Amino acid sequence: MQSQNPIIADLVKLANSAAGTMAGMSREARESARERLREAFGGIDFVSREEFETVKAMAQKAREQADALEARLAALEAKNTSK
Incomplete structure (x- = not known):
């Protein structure tokens, strides 16, 4: 109504x-x-999560390689100084 x-x-x-x-x-x-x-x-500029994780893994690998090279250098220097 x-x-x-x-x-x-x-x-x-x-x-x-x-x-x-x-x-x-x-x-x-x-x-x-x-x-x-x-x-x-x-x-x-934002990066995607995938890009961030990729760069993070690359940085981790580079750090591990640098540590390994540093250890090799120290061993070579120690061997060289002992002669």
Whole structure:
């Protein structure tokens, strides 16, 4: 059953319009915030987890090789000084 009162009908229309406007403003604010974040982080170069892990493994291997070479050098120097 619908009300025939024009004042109530106008109030309902006003409430519906306000709800639609608020939803639109919310959507607009969210999109604006996303765009500002994209601009802020646009100049920063991020690496993927896979790239990070690959470089980390390479660094670990290089460190192990450097330690092994250091030990060999120390052994050669010790052998050389004992002669």
